[in-house]
Amino acid sequence: MLFDVERTTVAGRPGLTVRGELDLATAPQLVAAVDALLASAPPAFSVDLTPTTFLDSSGARELVRIARRAAAEGITVHIVAPRSNGPVRLTVDLLDLGAVVPIVGSAADIPAGISRRDAAT
Amino acid sequence: MTEPVLDQALLNCADEPIAIPGAIQPHGALLALSEPDLAVVVASANAADVFGRSVAGSTLDELLDTGDLARVREGLAGDLAEVAPLSVRLAGGDVDLVLHRADGLLLTEWEPVSGAEQAGAAWHRRLPVVLQRLSAAATLDELTAVLARDVRALTGFDRVMVYRFDAEWNGEVIAEDRSPDLEPFLGLRYPASDIPAQARALYTTNWMRIIPDATYTPVPLGSALGKPLDLSGAMLRSVSPVHLEYLANMGVRSSMSISLIDRGRLWGLISCHHYAGPHRPSYTDRTAAEFLGRTASLLLHTAVAEGEQSGVVETAHRQAELAGAVGQAPRALSAALTGGDVTVLDLLPAAGAAVRINGQLTLLGTTPPADRVVPLVRALLAGGTPVTDAASRVVPEAADLAGTASGVLAVDVAGGREDFLAWFRPETLREVTWGGNPYASKIAQTDTGPRLSPRRSFASWSETVRQTSRPWREHEVAAARALADSVTQAALGRVADDNRLAITLQRTLLLEELPKVPGVALAARYLPSADDVVGGDWYDVVPLPGGRVSIVLGDVAGHGLAAAAITAQLRHALRAHLLRALGPAAALDGLNELIGALLPGELATAVVVELDPADGRVVVANAGHLPVLHATPAGAEYLMQGRGPALGMLDAAHYVDTRIQLAGDDRLLLLSDGLVERGAGGLAAGLEHLREVVTAGPADPAALLDAVVTALNPPGTDDVTLLGIART
Numbered sequence: 001m002l003f004d005v006e007r008t009t010v011a012g013r014p015g016l017t018v019r020g021e022l023d024l025a026t027a028p029q030l031v032a033a034v035d036a037l038l039a040s041a042p043p044a045f046s047v048d049l050t051p052t053t054f055l056d057s058s059g060a061r062e063l064v065r066i067a068r069r070a071a072a073e074g075i076t077v078h079i080v081a082p083r084s085n086g087p088v089r090l091t092v093d094l095l096d097l098g099a100v101v102p103i104v105g106s107a108a109d110i111p112a113g114i115s116r117r118d119a120a121t
Numbered sequence: 122m123t124e125p126v127l128d129q130a131l132l133n134c135a136d137e138p139i140a141i142p143g144a145i146q147p148h149g150a151l152l153a154l155s156e157p158d159l160a161v162v163v164a165s166a167n168a169a170d171v172f173g174r175s176v177a178g179s180t181l182d183e184l185l186d187t188g189d190l191a192r193v194r195e196g197l198a199g200d201l202a203e204v205a206p207l208s209v210r211l212a213g214g215d216v217d218l219v220l221h222r223a224d225g226l227l228l229t230e231w232e233p234v235s236g237a238e239q240a241g242a243a244w245h246r247r248l249p250v251v252l253q254r255l256s257a258a259a260t261l262d263e264l265t266a267v268l269a270r271d272v273r274a275l276t277g278f279d280r281v282m283v284y285r286f287d288a289e290w291n292g293e294v295i296a297e298d299r300s301p302d303l304e305p306f307l308g309l310r311y312p313a314s315d316i317p318a319q320a321r322a323l324y325t326t327n328w329m330r331i332i333p334d335a336t337y338t339p340v341p342l343g344s345a346l347g348k349p350l351d352l353s354g355a356m357l358r359s360v361s362p363v364h365l366e367y368l369a370n371m372g373v374r375s376s377m378s379i380s381l382i383d384r385g386r387l388w389g390l391i392s393c394h395h396y397a398g399p400h401r402p403s404y405t406d407r408t409a410a411e412f413l414g415r416t417a418s419l420l421l422h423t424a425v426a427e428g429e430q431s432g433v434v435e436t437a438h439r440q441a442e443l444a445g446a447v448g449q450a451p452r453a454l455s456a457a458l459t460g461g462d463v464t465v466l467d468l469l470p471a472a473g474a475a476v477r478i479n480g481q482l483t484l485l486g487t488t489p490p491a492d493r494v495v496p497l498v499r500a501l502l503a504g505g506t507p508v509t510d511a512a513s514r515v516v517p518e519a520a521d522l523a524g525t526a527s528g529v530l531a532v533d534v535a536g537g538r539e540d541f542l543a544w545f546r547p548e549t550l551r552e553v554t555w556g557g558n559p560y561a562s563k564i565a566q567t568d569t570g571p572r573l574s575p576r577r578s579f580a581s582w583s584e585t586v587r588q589t590s591r592p593w594r595e596h597e598v599a600a601a602r603a604l605a606d607s608v609t610q611a612a613l614g615r616v617a618d619d620n621r622l623a624i625t626l627q628r629t630l631l632l633e634e635l636p637k638v639p640g641v642a643l644a645a646r647y648l649p650s651a652d653d654v655v656g657g658d659w660y661d662v663v664p665l666p667g668g669r670v671s672i673v674l675g676d677v678a679g680h681g682l683a684a685a686a687i688t689a690q691l692r693h694a695l696r697a698h699l700l701r702a703l704g705p706a707a708a709l710d711g712l713n714e715l716i717g718a719l720l721p722g723e724l725a726t727a728v729v730v731e732l733d734p735a736d737g738r739v740v741v742a743n744a745g746h747l748p749v750l751h752a753t754p755a756g757a758e759y760l761m762q763g764r765g766p767a768l769g770m771l772d773a774a775h776y777v778d779t780r781i782q783l784a785g786d787d788r789l790l791l792l793s794d795g796l797v798e799r800g801a802g803g804l805a806a807g808l809e810h811l812r813e814v815v816t817a818g819p820a821d822p823a824a825l826l827d828a829v830v831t832a833l834n835p836p837g838t839d840d841v842t843l844l845g846i847a848r849t
Contacts, residue, residue: 097767
């Protein structure tokens with residue numbers, strides 16, 4: 001499957017949907033998409049890993065960097081990683097990405113009142 | 122006026138049959154004679170004036186004296202060109218007689234000598250010197266300058282220009298000699314429509330045309346022929362009224378042109394204009410001028426090639442210098458190309474250049490603004506037109522950049538980061554001063570339909586052909602491409618070097634002998650990835666006071682030399698923390714601080730297992746790494762307690778020690794994700810498969826690891842690291 005990052009709108013805010021394998025080779029494309037998105041100074045955005053088929057430490061590292069960058073600019077970020085996407089969610093949980101960026105199980109859970117550590121889903 | 126009328130007028134202009142005008146200019150008379158009787162078949166209406174008697178129904182015997190007639194008959198027997206001109210004396214005075222054949226007839230043209238300007242014998246004596254100067258000209262500029270000057274000295278026209286056609290038949294004035302009170306036309310360009318195709322075709326076979334007085338009234342040809350006579354070879358041929366109007370609107374009273382023909386193709390013209398009044402150089406002088414044109418024509422080829430050659434050597438020299446600089450500094454390619462004595466901007470004539478290496482852009486000279494350069498170059502490369510002298514035709518959005526980037530020469534530099542080299546040229550304004558405004562054309566109606574009169578207005582009007590630059594020459598493009606190749610080679614070489622370094626570094630991290638710790642059986646397996654790119658796995662065994670040992674397995678995100686260097690730092694830092702014997706969690710806390718402070722943005726995972734072989738007590742702390750697999754006689758289970766986030770995520774982490782017991786035959790397995798990530802079912806399935814294999818696997822750690830590797834058979838896409846621990 002080819003890698004692709006699509007600009008969408010989720011809950012009225014910009015979103016990036018990541019399709020395919022997010023790893024060392026494809027991470028730069030995600031970075032480029034985030035650059036373009038941040039250029040429009042959104043108050044918040046989300047990264048949807050629902051159609052992501054693979055996530056390794058390089059891909060995760062990029063997600064952490066994106067979260068840090070957004071935080072530095074005062075922009076709220078959510079990462080959507082449904083439990084139904086086993087491999088990706090497992091990697092997210094093993095690394096405990098939730099320690100630095102809110103992880104939600106679906107787009108519907110953005111934005112209101114979700115705690116930083118995803119406990120409910 | 123309506124469009125269809127204008128179209129029809131243009132069509133009439135293109136169709137105008139200039140070879141068969143049915144009339145001549147009045148500065149001579151024309152008789153067409155049948156052979157061998159030399160009877161007059163066609164006569165111009167002014168023949169009676171020139172001969173002093175009526176010519177209708179006569180033969181040449183009746184019109185010439187015996188001596189002249191004999192010379193004519195003699196000439197007819199051989200090459201007519203050898204005969205011209207014959208000087209004969211008629212009732213009206215001395216006449217130059219010129220002969221040629223057309224339409225099966227002998228055309229005779231009788232031009233009175235009286236009223237013609239003579240350059241004089243002095244000029245003709247200098248002819249050898251003039252020819253010598255032409256041949257000695259080293260460049261095209263010199264050749265055409267000499268030509269213009271000497272044709273003017275010979276013929277006395279107010280202005281003599283040398284005109285060169287471009288590929289689309291537009292003309293450029295490349296040399297000029299003129300009377301000092303005239304406005305210079307040097308450098309001006311004229312549209313192709315100024316000299317229509319049928320005129321150019323005529324000029325390729327007929328070397329010279331003269332219009333002594335552009336205000337003349339055409340003299341009709343009376344004819345018993347019943348069809349128009351082909352006057353394409355006749356010097357008295359009457360010219361197109363459109364052309365006369367053109368001259369009139371430029372204030373030109375007399376004009377002459379001589380073709381410049383290079384190896385059979387019309388290359389340009391020597392164009393002579395006179396303003397002060399009518400002007401007619403003698404036939405002899407005109408012939409001498411034509412001779413200069415023919416001589417220059419033979420020399421054009423060499424002069425042009427000479428000019429083109431000079432740029433080629435220069436460019437080749439610069440390209441070699443730059444390639445040398447690049448080869449010597451593969452890690453500083455941008456600086457090599459832009460910071461030295463010779464830069465990419467010096468490679469070929471251009472106003473600006475851009476170098477994008479490793480994603481960083483450097484601009485030299487005059488270029489579009491930085492944020493426009495990359496999109497423009499990318500668009501041209503993506504569109505398959507990396508070399509253009511009219512960028513806005515390919516990329517319409519670049520129209521506003523015409524001042525800096527009408528011409529773009531771009532070359533990719535391979536390396537995967539969309540790097541490139543590019544050169545820019547501004548638009549070369551082509552200015553054309555016309556005698557009038559062509560768009561204010563006024564159509565004149567005639568009996569045969571509307572006829573275009575292109576220039577009525579006397580005001581000058583400049584038209585600029587915008588947004589095109591001087592075209593890129595073949596050798597310039599070749600040099601640019603060759604330089605880009607050198608840069609690519611250097612970049613690839615650097616990557617290969619880096620990889621070799623990384624592999625070497627990793628080997629030192631992983632292939633040292635495992636220290637022997639009494640009471641502990643240790644096995645390790647490391648499978649490097651199949652690509653020549655090194656991953657970030659490491660492991661370590663740190664003996665502690667009192668017989669305990671700390672065993673580490675870690676993984677730095679990323680590949681290549683950068684990751685390997687980080688891995689080395691982390692390994693040594695963790696080792697130092699572990700030696701303080703404060704336990705795995707404290708050591709990981711310290712390591713996390715280090716990453717946060719010294720390696721921001723990096724991510725790593727690590728698991729630390731501290732074993733006391735004396736009593737089997739194990740302390741485990743895990744920072745985001747895959748869980749340790751604990752194999753007991755009852756089966757194998759993953760240790761999920763006491764996990765913390767990956768290293769480098771939080772500024773301050775608090776890892777937790779978990780305590781378990783390693784009984785007699787128990788084994789612990791530490792693994793990296795390369796073993797289990799890429800299985801068909803994904804990570805979870807891979808972990809489960811491993812668990813099953815270990816449950817059923819042999820007791821000895823080394824044998825167990827072999828069994829695991831065989832069973833899981835990981836693809837070579839990532840490094841695989843495995844550690845097996847048991848008590849002896």
